[in-house]
Amino acid sequence: MKNMQELLARKSKLTIAMRMIDRKASFETEEGRVYAQTLVKLVMIEMQIEAQEK
Structure with missing residues (x-):
């Protein structure tokens, strides 16, 4: 599993995109397809961050 700093950095980049x-x-x-793919990646990263916070 990726560490928290890597996840937060990736989340920031995807949010900008x-x-x-x-x-x-x-x-x-x-x-439209790129937007949907980016949104899915962003949600997955947020789920990983939440899992690590627990």
Whole structure:
């Protein structure tokens, strides 16, 4: 399992990327798919952070 600092750094980078991606892009477009993939990665990292905090 990754340590907390690595997870927080990755979360920060993904959060910045999420701000630059169009949230309203259709999932039929590349940007829409990238947004969905980034969102899934961000949620997974948040779950890992929560698991380590317990």
